[in-house]
Amino acid sequence: MGKPKVDYSLYLVTDSTPAILGDRRLIDVVKEALGGGVTVVQLREKTGDTAELISKARELHALTQSYGVPLLINDRVDVALAVGCEGIHIGQDDMELSTARKLLGPDAIIGVTVSTVDEALKACEGGADYLGIGTVYATPTKTNTKEVIGAAGVREILARIDDAGHKTQTVCIGGINESNLQRIVFQCGTAKKKLDGVAIVSAIMAAEDPDAAATRLGRLLRNPPAFQVDTRGAGSDITDAQSMVALAPSVVQRVHETTPLSHNMTNIVVQNIAANVALAVGASPIMAGYGEEAPDLCKLGGALVINMGSVDPAGLANYLKALRAYNLAGRPVVFDPVGAGATSLRREAVKTIMANGYLDVIKGNEGEIKTVFGNSQEQQRGVDSSSTLDASQKAKLVRELAAREKNVVVMTGKTDFVSDGVRTFAIDNGHEYLGLVTGTGCTLGTVISAAIAPRKTDRLGAVVAAILHFEIAAELAASQPEIRGPGTFVPAFLDELYRIRLATAGGDLVCDIQEK
Ligand code: 3NM
Ligand code: MG
Known part of the structure; x- marks a missing residue:
């Protein structure tokens, strides 16, 4: 079958906490987000019984498949295996990458959260399919983040994995919303390596209209930011x-x-x-x-x-x-x-x-x-x-x-x-x-x-x-x-x-x- 080719550009991470989901059903919100064009879905549940999680994942997988979008499970290799979805996402405190790869096989998508250059290089060398780089900005969605690294920290990681010759794909995460998405993508990229996407929780999951929010975020991603235009007019070739x-x-x-x-x-x-x-x-x-x-x-x-x-x-x-x-x-x-x-x-x-x-x-x-x-x-x-x-x-x-x-x-x-x-x-x-x-x-x-x-x-x-x-x-x-x-x-x-x-x-x- 081979590894599926993934479009990481608008990566949705779910969150079932009442502060974000309110009284809506997770599946309904994800469906709307898919309608708005999210390109990857990660099911991220920090509580709940395994059987419950598997049934939720199964239901979500049927939905994401109908949109041709991969479903990744946060942390839980067992759940990913049980539902046969496309892969997992692991943090630094989760199962080690090599073990997860052995369990899931070469075609599974495995993403790793990294916040330092060392973690990033290690994940790339270990065969991660993509990196979730963060935390870009402090966010109420995840308060136990290890390090807030800003666009500068993301840039440093991109530059170093590129220098090392890794082709691993990258998204960044943490505090990304409509007001800052274009600037973050602009400032994170180096001349040689750009982000492949952005991972978002609350700006889609907590939106009143997740379909519209995802649509607007996708549009922002596809267009250069307004502030980027016209800064290199006449004289931009002058060096003396x-x-x-x-x-x-x-x-x-x-x-x-x-x-x-x-x-x-x-x-x-x-x-x-x-x-x-x-x-x-x-x-x-x-x-x-x-x-x-x-x-x-x-x-x-x-x-x-x-x-x-x-x-x-x-x-x-x-x-x-x-x-x-x-x-x-x-x-x-x-x-x-x-x-x-x-x-x-x-x-x-x-x-x-x-x-x-x-x-x-x-x-x-x-x-x-x-x-x-x-x-x-x-x-x-x-x-x-x-x-x-x-x-x-x-x-x-x-x-x-x-x-x-x-x-x-x-x-x-x-x-x-x-x-x-x-x-x-x-x-x-x-x-x-x-x-x-x-x-x-x-x-x-x-x-x-x-x-x-x-x-x-x-x-x-x-x-x-x-x-x-x-x-x-x-x-x-x-x-x-x-x-x-x-x-x-x-x-x-x-x-x-x-x-x-x-x-x-x-x-x-x-x-x-x-x-x-
Ligand atoms: N992981 P929002 S930050 C799930 O830094 C998650 O690894 C992070 O939520 C990391 O888009 C985060 O609402 C939450 O800011 C991101
Ligand atoms: Mg984790």
Whole structure:
């Protein structure tokens, strides 16, 4: 007969707990899910007598067979043998793979849950047909998960089994739903190895209409995410600093011509200057912190800035609503994780934001970027930063974070580092007064949002252009004879942002940028 070829793309894992199933019958919910296009079903029952389980499995198998979909049994080799279904799924604490294979034979489908590279390599070497990689995100459906590994952890596993030459198929599991499916699949994949599917419990099983939910999830799987389009426009082939600089005037010009909306969710200290900076560079600012407005605002062709300068739980809920709206609309989002490591609330907020949406650009100082990367041991003091990494370490950090998130990362400082995970630049423009005026650093996020909103230009190129525009304006402002300090600097800085915009056609900016 041979091993059946399995489509793992939309993998349903059942759950009979009342919190998920309610008063419905398992078989009815699975039938609806099959109608909506799930491609594999795993029967996962953690309680109940064996006879009862076998009869449930038998009934389900007749159903899945009528849809041409394989049925796998969680953990219970005996049940799979009794009903003659296509295979099993085993966790790390279940029967060992080699024994299960002996009992079930070469044609059975056997999947293994893995959460580390070692477990994954071992399962591949042991002849697993597929891996269930997780837990991607913490989920109330399974609270005893060993490790929450995020998209980054899944990526690492995919990369390592691919390096080792294994062709084992893969799905990921844990907390996947309609709002995050496309981003998770996008961020989990490496250039060479993509996931074969996603495994889902509650987003289908607990849905009011499992057929419709599965249909929507399947559609999301088959289509690229909205945020993935158009991030590599003109200039995406540029690798040298001089060509990057040459691209900058067109970016500044495009903001001037299109007046993109810059939707800022930012703290009160920064709102006024951010709005003025937006106007100076030719964007149209709106300071709107209420998430319910985002579904309307995201349709206006602009970009969102989430600046968590004074985050609180209500603010966080608003960020998440706006992030979702902008991601769904395929409009760019800039994240400024202000003071990310300063308090546990902020550290948690960073995690929550990153787990709930795709961020086109993450901009922060060294300590903030370290926290976002997740390796910050030391407690950050306030929102100022003390430098510890050398230049090559900074370049490596932004490159690795950008590669992991598949976005653009900016680390500000005396020298700024910016990367899209492949190309990395260090920019030495700027002036110390920028660090002496509250909120100016935050307004760089606003300028970046304006630069990436019109798209068409390579996203990294647009971010570099925004940094150059911003920092050269600071240099020009500080060099005016009447500027005596940070106070007189601010109005001159606004003037220079504005003057550079009007003068960009000339394109004679003194940029100080190097390839790293
Ligand atoms: N296994 P939901 S997480 C059954 O990490 C299961 O191995 C996991 O449920 C693992 O789709 C999980 O509702 C539950 O988040 C996934
Ligand atoms: Mg198990």
